[in-house]
Amino acid sequence: MPDLRDTLPAAVDAALPAARADLETLVRIPSIWADPDHAEDTRRSAEAIAGLARAAGAADVRVLSVEDGAPAVVASWPAPEGAPTILLYAHHDVQPTGGDEHWTSPPFEPTERGGRLYGRGAADDKAGVLTHLTVLRAYQAVQGGPPIGVTLFIEGEEESGSPTLTAFLAEHRDLLACDAIVIADSANPAVDVPALTTSLRGLVDLTIEVAMLERPVHSGVYGGPVGDALTALCRTLASLHDELGEVAVGGLAQGTSAAPDFDEATFRSDVGLLDGVELIGTGTIPERSWQKPAVAVLGIDAPRVDEVSNVLLPRARAAVSLRLAPGDDTRKAQDALAEHLKAHVPWGAKVTITPGHGIAEPFSLDAAGSVYDMARRAFADAYGNDVVEVGVGGSIPFIAEFARTFPGAAVLVTGVGDPASRWHGIDESVHLGMFRTAVLAEAYLLAELAG
Incomplete structure (x- = not known):
């Protein structure tokens, strides 16, 4: 046999x-849960996935949500006697397109080019959804179902920061109980190199408003002795980095990484950095990307250039985002960012700081133990290369929530993206060859867990 x-x-x-x-x-299906106009699309997406789970032999399939939450899919394949249960997670909501006109092909019309499938959500994270479902279909064909218990959990609001996930896990904890968790929402360093993500940066944000005048006034009549709010805001925001591009906010955690440095030319190409533009900060690229804080100005409320008048602006506002190194504390970091900005507002301008809601705790784990050893074997067999441990500069807030809710379960953070996938960006794509390998790797993992 x-x-x-x-x-x-x-x-x-x-x-x-x-x-x-x-x-x-x-x-x-444009399942942009963050856009209220696409709420029904997100529900259509959930119902479509529920149908795929039923066709893959799930014994129980439910589309669930908590108050104000997006529709999620929970499907189960009960464990054979004595076998463990694994929770397979992905999400079906997607980012906005960033402007359909900027895409090479329409973002919601999947298009293959050069062995990659392009489309919004093709990598993040509908490839993760189909990875799990394809593993289950393969086992259905081989032996009628998976060799261990499986609970499929497909969330619908990850791109909005999973605001109701805590309530969802509390309400459905028993339904999601498991011995191990696979979160297919990260990426590999190359299409043929598998990775386990062992650290993620956290996230806080805020809005700063600078006010200098009661109303707009003529820039010619009053300019000189009177400043404008937008210039004051720009000077404040410029204080967030030092001359090397290091984050200048005091009191933030910083770490180091033993990972080999990236090839700078490849990194620049993957990012799309323009010729002559310098990298900022110090240390290796993995340290700067995974283990050090990063701050960015995400938006400014100001008149459009083609709509300006010759007036001094009375008020100006900006959204500021701060990524936190593993080991930092979100509340302390948000306070430190606010205090830094207040201290650097020039000319006695009035400042108002409004904390944002995009809070995500940084996360790190020690990938030691039998489940991680099984994963390393399974993934190495499928990819033909050993597993590497990587950090991720982005934030996946729900991972810490899973670890808190199921403290005895090993958490494996995997993914079906690579540096060329352009998650959240224009021309997002998934490498179809890697998709096949990711499915095989997860199928091998279930076999390992079955002993």
């Missing part, structure tokens, strides 16, 4: 055409 693992590559390959078609179907 053939070993279970020996049957999986052919089963995965047989399941891929339908998986590709279903991924394209999901990409065509």
Whole structure:
């Protein structure tokens, strides 16, 4: 009788055409939960995934939400006697497009070019959704179902910061109880190099408003002795970095990384940095990206250039985002950012700081233990290369929430993206060859967990 693992590559390959078609179907649904105009699209997306879970043999499928929350899908394949249960997580909501006109092909019309499938959500995170479902279809074909218990949890508001996830986990904790968790919402450093993400930066944000005048006044008559709020705001924001580009806000945590430095030319190409533009900060690129804080001005309320008048602006406002190194505290960091800005407002201008709601705790884990060893074997067998441990500069706030809710479960953070995927950006895509490998790796992992 053939070993279970020996049957999986052919089963995965047989399941891929339908998986590709279903991924394209999901990409065509503009499930932008953050935009109220797409609330119904997000519900259509959830219902479509629920249908795919039923077709993959789930014993129980539910579309659930808590008050003010997005629709999520929870489906279950009960564990055989004595077998563990794994929770497979992904999310089906997507980012806004950033302007359809900037895309090479329409963002919600999946298009293949050069072995990659382009479309909003193709990588983040509908490829994660289909990775899980394709594994389950492969096992359905091989032996009628997975060799261990599986709970599929597809969230609908991750791109909005998972604001109701805490309430959702509290209400449905028993339904989601598990021995291990696979979160398919990260990325690999290359299409043929598998990764386990072991650290994530946190996130805080705020809005700063600078006021100098009761009303706009003529820039010619009063300019000189009287300043304008927008210039004062710009000078304040310029204080956030020192001359090397290091974050100048005091009291923030910083770490180091033993990871090999990235090739700068490749990194610049992946980012799309213009010729002659310098990298900012100090240390290796992994340290700057994963283990040090980063601050950015995300937006400014100001008149459009083609709509200006010759007046001194009385007020100006900006949104500021701060990424936190693992080990930092969100409340202390948000306070430190606010105090820094207040201290650097020039000319006695009045300042108002409004804390934002985009709070995400930084997270790190020690990937040691039998489940992680099994994952390393499974992923190395599928990819043909050893697993590397990586950090992620972005924030995935729900991971810490999962770890708190299920403290005995090993958390494996994986993904179906690579540096060329352009998550959240223009021309987002997933590498189709890596998608196949990611499915096989997860199928091998379930076999490992089954012993």
